Amino acid sequence: MSDLANRVQAALSLVIDPELRRPITELDMVGAIQGSEDNFSVEIKLTVSHCPQAVQIEQQVTEALSKEFNGSQIQVKMSVMTPEELDALKVKLRDGREPKSNPFALGTSTKVFLIGSGKGGVGKSSLTVNLAVELAKQGHEVGVLDADIFGFSIPAQLGTIDRPTRLDDMILPPIAYGVKVISIGMFLPSNEPVAWRGPMLHKAVEQFLTEVHWGTLDYLLIDMPPGTGDVAISVGQLLPNAKSIVVTTPQEAASYVAQRSGSASHKIGQEIFGVIENMSGLKMPDGSTLELFGSGGGQAAADALSEFSGTPVSLIGQVPLSVELRTGSDSGNPVVHTYPEDPASIEIAKIAQLLIDSKLPPANRTLKVDIA
Ligand SMILES: Nc1ncnc2c1ncn2[C@@H]1O[C@H](COP(=O)(O)OP(=O)(O)OP(=O)(O)O)[C@@H](O)[C@H]1O
Ligand SMILES: [Mg+2]
CATH class of the missing domain: 3.40.50.300 (P-loop containing nucleotide triphosphate hydrolases)
Incomplete structure (x- = not known):
């Protein structure tokens, strides 16, 4: 990963998805990062197109990047995950569990x-x-x-x-x-x-x-x-x-x-x-x-x-x-x-x-x- 990508990822690891409550970097929501440190664009991939939290996420991303790259030209491009990316995310969220299985069956730690x-x-x-x-x-x-x-x-x-x-x-x-x-x-x-x-x-x-x-x-x-x-x-x-x-x-x-x-x-x-x-x-x-x-x-x-x-x-x-x-x-x-x-x-x-x-x-x- 380039230095720019590393710094962007580090800054965005502090942005927590309000619904999934995990850093957006862990949820693979950070897409293409293009440009140089003083002028770049970052793609943020939402899980669904009508995501009710879109504005909040965009705002937090902009804030986190402006803090890390003070004075740079930053463009945040909001997009939506492809069906394949969404499937991969769901597998990650299930953390090894079968789809539609009961997480509170015998042996749960809840x-x-x-x-x-x-x-x-x-x-x-x-x-x-x-x-x-x-x-x-x-x-x-x-x-x-x-x-x-x-x-x-x-x-x-x-x-x-x-x-x-x-x-x-x-x-x-x-x-x-x-x-x-x-x-x-x-x-x-x-x-x-x-x-x-x-x-x-x-x-x-x-x-x-x-x-x-x-x-x-x-x-x-x-x-x-x-x-x-x-x-x-x-x-x-x-x-x-x-x-x-x-x-x-x-x-x-x-x-x-x-x-x-x-x-x-x-x-x-x-x-x-x-x-x-x-x-x-x-x-x-x-x-x-x-x-x-x-x-x-x-x-x-x-x-x-x-x-x-x-x-x-x-x-x-x-x-x-x-x-x-x-x-x-x-x-x-x-x-x-x-x-x-x-x-x-x-x-x-x-x-x-x-x-x-x-x-x-x-x-x-x-x-x-x-x-x-
Ligand atoms: N300790 C309390 N002091 C004052 N008011 C209370 C207290 N506990 C509950 N209430 C009030 O009593 C009413 C009934 O409470 P709640 O809806 O929680 O009961 P419930 O057992 O869930 O009812 P339901 O069987 O209809 O689901 C509500 O208006 C609630 O604000
Ligand atoms: Mg009740």
Whole structure:
């Protein structure tokens, strides 16, 4: 390689593709380099012609080159990879994996957590989003899969309207707050309702796991739909390594349905990582605590699940009611990002630490298939 090409490559190795999160030089996106050090052109090959990040990439390339070649005439020519170049890139991205294979099968080094509950509206999605953003804030590679096909809410809670980019059969997930995220909502024309049956739900979840380019994740958090239906069983089959986190409110009735959801996870062979009680006591300005939804539901669910599964299940956190958490969910600004000092954020950060401290299940664990 010429001196010019070496210097250009070195400068551009600092430009990270926003979707693939790797240097553009590693992704073979730098094409022809022509001219001399004081007047040259560089070709940047995008993966797809309508790449939504094209402007951002061009800007970063121009900046990086202007810094390295101060005062030179530089022309950045944007082009698109040939089908052969794109195929070669996909092989590279798969890192030796077969196309459409499940990167989270037994033996994965990704910790997979399912956030579920028997009941709707207890805060599964809010906790999934905030735990994910907290883990990403701490420098981990995190993905969120919205498995709530009928009632998806993750894109709105993460404040993203981005659509995934397709490289043929490979789907690049949008990234929000450093978290890779995929949801059925990103594939629908507008707020269209989804009316699918069991096998299609299974297919959707399977596609999200196998066709999305997740890269090497430290954590994959799955926002489960309420209840113990088809999606829960599909996820159980596809993710034998997953541990489930059961969300409940302090209310007794909610705790009872949480127990049912936890016991369903246990039946399909998933380890129950713990129970989170959400919407616990609200700290009042006078220092007292308002227990709007009663108290004790989280511990009751944990106790019942311990008895049912024969292994201890702990209450891993009590996230208080929080106005900031609620407004943050509504506006797409996760509370752990906007108000890290909020009591809810502090509790969520403690729970995130427990996920970090947890161990991966042994690779040779067998999955129970008896779901009767
Ligand atoms: N700790 C909390 N304090 C205040 N509001 C909360 C708290 N947790 C969740 N909420 C609010 O409660 C509502 C329901 O939360 P969320 O959508 O996360 O629940 P869910 O269990 O995912 O619901 P669904 O079953 O419909 O998917 C949202 O408006 C959210 O902002
Ligand atoms: Mg939800």
